[in-house]
Amino acid sequence: MAALPDALTSVFDEVVRRNPGEAEFHQAVREVLESLGPVIAKRPQYVDAEIIRRLCEPERQIIFRVPWTDDAGRVQLNRGFRVEFNSALGPYKGGIRFHPSVYLGIVKFLGFEQIFKNALTGMPIGGGKGGSDFDPKGRSDAEVMRFCQSFMTELYRHIGEHTDVPAGDIGVGGREIGYLFGQYKRITNRYESGVLTGKGITWGGSQVRTESTGYGTVFFVREALASRGGSLDGRTVVVSGSGNVAIYAMEKAAELGARVVACSDSGGYVVDEAGIDLDLVKEIKNGRRGRIAEYADARPSARFVADGSIWDVPCDVALPCATQNELDEDGAAALIRGGCGIVAEGANMPTTPAAVRALRSAGVVFAPGKAVNAGGVATSALEMQQNASRDSWTFEHTEARLSDIMGQIHARCLETADEYGTPGDYVAGANIAGFTHVADAMLALGVV
Known part of the structure; x- marks a missing residue:
């Protein structure tokens, strides 16, 4: 666990004291605070105005x-x-x-x-x-x-x-x-159609909203690989989960030339070296709300594993898309042994702090959920735009907007990481870029 500067240690201690027993919240706060040392050294006004302390307290x-x-x-x-x-x-x-x-x-x-x-x-x-x-x-x-x-x-x-x-x-x-x-x-x-997003297409919803978090995850990975001279074409991909995010991450990864070989649910995981049959997954999970074990019953090339970890499956790219803290230190070690080169969080905080440290120490590219899975909320904001203007955009136009936004997020993370002395660090880049944007707005609005 990284040490915090004194000014941030007191903030974190107060968060723990004021929010007892909320381990996930403590984890999320600490993960951001660990990135902010260079920020408060460069811009002490954030400490003077108690921006960080206020930011940790819900309105x-x-x-x-x-x-x-x-x-x-x-x-x-x-x-x-x-x-x-x-x-x-x-x-x-x-x-x-x-x-x-x-x-x-x-x-x-x-x-x-x-x-x-x-x-x-x-x-x-x-x-x-x-x-x-x-x-x-x-x-x-x-x-x-x-x-x-x-x-x-x-x-x-x-x-x-x-x-x-x-x-x-x-x-x-x-x-x-x-x-x-x-x-x-x-x-x-x-x-008031703008009050909820994720609505049906025929009554105020947006094209691509269903697919957006999964698609956006893969768009971010595409940008990360391209920045290192690579692509998804021919890569082996493992995706945890088989819900909405996982399904559409698998769909877009396959469209971009990757071979997705494993997915999971709470009962276990399936491995299909021939490549996951996405139509079958959709029929099982969305059509009959069944269990992923049924996939192996219908595919001779697949096997179902009830025990163990999906991260034991060798891959080039790992996309944890299920739930918080699903990828632990043992899972990270398995991914490293299996030759994984990039882990991108399709879910919210699915990787434990110990696993993040292990992956980064081994040279695995690690991209956090607040950047990687932002495509869902970005497309929700596009849905709000359409609702406000009583307009409706095509699938192709909306997907192009999503792709552009994910490219901008990727660039913003790298540029910010460079600016604050941590080149190539997506965790620091995402945390600092997001924080400074919000903190500057809070400064402008006064003590509210």
Whole structure:
């Protein structure tokens, strides 16, 4: 663990004291603070104005109960969250996650990451995040609808196109966004399409929004390889997860000439040396909401592994696209042994600090999620633009915009890393570029 300058040590100690038991939030804060030593040495006004201390404290934290009735008529109870973290650059923007692991610390870690991710896009959006410990797996459409309606019955009073604009995340896809938006429209009697992103194409959504996080991840990798004289063509790729981000990362990687050989879910992983059949994965996961083990049953070239780690599969490029802290030090060691040259985070903080250190020490190029997976929120901002202008763009136009934005993020990370004396360091570049953009806006706005 890197040492922090004295000014930042006191900030981190205060974060831990004020937010006890929130390990993921502590981890996310420390990871950013470890990059900021050169910044405060060069620009002490950030310390003088307590910018860093203020940045670590959410502007607003909302917790509420979500009662709903299941198909058997039993009353169920979940907890809902929305953390509106920072609005210096624009309305709060960030997804909603439905998963049993969700608690306040998870939502705060995600919201904190979102501040810098959104800043890196160059779009006028602040950072926030929300969710619930509700698990949509195994629930009927009717149960999911009733839960979403109850969740929005409270959330609606805290959001708006100029205030806070949620989107989807783990457990919240097009179905859930539809139910949430329907309830918002019913309660408010307004067709305020800019209040949620990730909507269906026929009712205010954007082309490429479904694909954007996965596509953006691969666009960033393409830029990173190109900056080193390489490309994805002919590379072997391993992708953890088999949800939305993973599926479209696999799709774009294959389009660019890579061979994707493994993906996973919480039950294990599949290896297919012939290349993952993406249509089959989509049919299993999106069509029948099944388990990835079913893939091996349908493909003679594939094998399913229930135990062990997907990172044991040799590859050139690893894309952790599932959930936080899924790639640990043992996984990093396996990737190094397997000849992996680049790890890019498609998920939010999927790599533990020890694994990050191991990868970087071994010379593996490591790109953090706040830069790599920013394509999702960037395309959400493009959706907001279309909603505001009552316009609709083609798939090709929107994908080109996404590609340009990811190229700009990549360039910004490298330029900032060079400026602050850490050339080629994507972690420092992303953290510092995102931080300085937000911090300058906070200075301009005064003590608020």
